[in-house]
Amino acid sequence: MSGQARGRSRRGRRTDVDDWLAGVARDASAAAGDVPVELLGDYLPLLADAAATGRRPKRAELEAVEELGRRAAELGVSAGSAVQLYLSASWRLWRELPAVARSDDSEVVRDAAETVLRVVTDAVANLADGYNTARRQMVRREETLRRELVDDLLRGDADVGGMVERAEPFGLDLARPHQVALAAPHQRLPDVDAATSSLERTVLDRLGDRDVLVATKDGLVVVLAPGEPEALGRTRAVSDLGALMHSELERLPGGRPWQVAVGRSYPGSYGIARSYEEAREALTMASRLNLDTPVIRADQLLVYRVLVRDQPAIADLVTSVLGPLRRARGGAEPLLATLEAYFATGGVATEAARRLHLSVRAVTYRLSRIRALTGYDPADPAHRFTLHATVLGARLLGWPDRELDPTSG
The missing domain is CATH 1.10.10.2840 (PucR C-terminal helix-turn-helix domain)
Structure with a gap:
């Protein structure tokens, strides 16, 4: 056979192998819920090579899989679906491997299986590491963006257009009326974050995840919620945001010292800053007047504002x-x-x-x-x-x- 013929033969075999691996990848993607095939990268050729030669993957190859795990997280693919994609592709490839399908030698099959399983273990472990790293980074980035958004909303940032754009991913429609409530402990508590997490679960459960933000600022728990009464529920207990917050906070260990102040409802981004200032002023007045009322509404203290004007x-x-x-x-x-x-x-x-x-x-x-x-x-x-x-x-x-x-x- 001439050199030209041998080259054509090798290219033909390579094309057949590529088509075979592409088919395995498509089937695995469909089985995992149409997870993007691109997340497999060069995993299948790596696996086939390991079965044929016994070669363990290089560090750079595993780092490439780790990067694919980060990519899966960024695309919003669940960790379970990403792992299912890799495992489904692995057993489908194993079933059709020439070393397995055509060999009667149990020793050959056993060696190939051991090599493939080791590669699968290393690859999935790196995939999970990359996924978890990306998720942690995304959570930290979201927390930073949320904290910056809350600070700017409460301050009344002048860039209204930018505020509307930044608020949209958090489900906030700044054209709607909103109110701000502040919860303050009467004494310094060791873990305000735990109180915030518990309160966030309750508020989101009752009010939904749109137009609601829960955060901390200057040692206070801040809740931004829809201003329409119907958004807070039909019952009297739920219709009052302050009562909802206080009832949840007092269930926590050491929760009794909390005091909640609720600003009035206003539309627009500047309305949020105005409601926040009212709630903060209500807490200050309550402290000066030695008021031990658990829930304070800003409109109940208007007469005191007149006094100090x-x-x-x-x-x-x-x-x-x-x-x-x-x-x-x-x-x-x-x-x-x-x-x-x-x-x-x-x-x-x-x-x-x-x-x-x-x-x-x-x-x-x-x-x-x-x-x-x-x-x-x-x-x-x-x-x-x-x-x-x-x-x-x-x-x-x-x-x-x-x-x-x-x-x-």
Whole structure:
């Protein structure tokens, strides 16, 4: 046979082998749920060569399979489907291998089987490593993108077009109304992330995975949710985002200290930032006013926002009405706390005494001292509004711990 003829014969055999391996790959792809054939790469030729020669794959060849595992993850192919593709291709190739199909020598078959199984083991292990590496990288990248998106949404980023584009992969329609709720622990907890994960599962289960984001910011758990009442469910318990969050958080170990503030619902990306500021301001006011209400709605605190809007005026009121309390023995704080408890209990001295852990006589004595020092009688309806508003203003401005300057704007 001439050299030319031998060359044509080799090319013909190579074409036959390529066609055979391509057919095995197509059948394996269909069996695995139409996983892309490209994910097999050069795996089948490697396997056939190993069966024929006993050669173990080189490191570069295994790294190529590992890269295919990363590619499978990026394409959204499940790990199970990727492994099924490789195993299906392996046994289909084994069944048609010439060394197996045409040999009566059990020793030859056994050696080929051992070599093939070793290659399959190495290849699938590297495929899984590549897949898992890519998944970890994708999760970290998604977490980073989510964190950056939440930060920009809460800040009110000026690039509205860019925000709309970035929000779309997370299922957010920024044209719809949204509300923001913040959950704050009364004391520092060791694992806020665990609380976030648990809360995220509950919120997504109740509200669905569109228009919902759960994240952390500055030690707070942030929930961005649809603003339409019907999106939160039909029952009263579920229709209140704050109640839903608090009921889940208090189930956690050490969950009782949580306090939740909910901003009002607004449309657009700037509406999200506005709702967030309302919720954050509500938490701040609740802290200053010593409110222990588990769930606080921003619209319930609008009157306090009115009080602090004109700070020079409220500072002037506090120093004018309550300033004389500084002359009392022990300073102004005990008398201010007494007024606060008295008004919080509806003007019932007995209940105020219980809340302050004092005797009723001590409370009535303090009330009489307040009347003597300020000229305002807490029991007089005509004086009560002025005193109550002034006490709230004092708490909001941090008086008496903080000196107030009525002339500053």
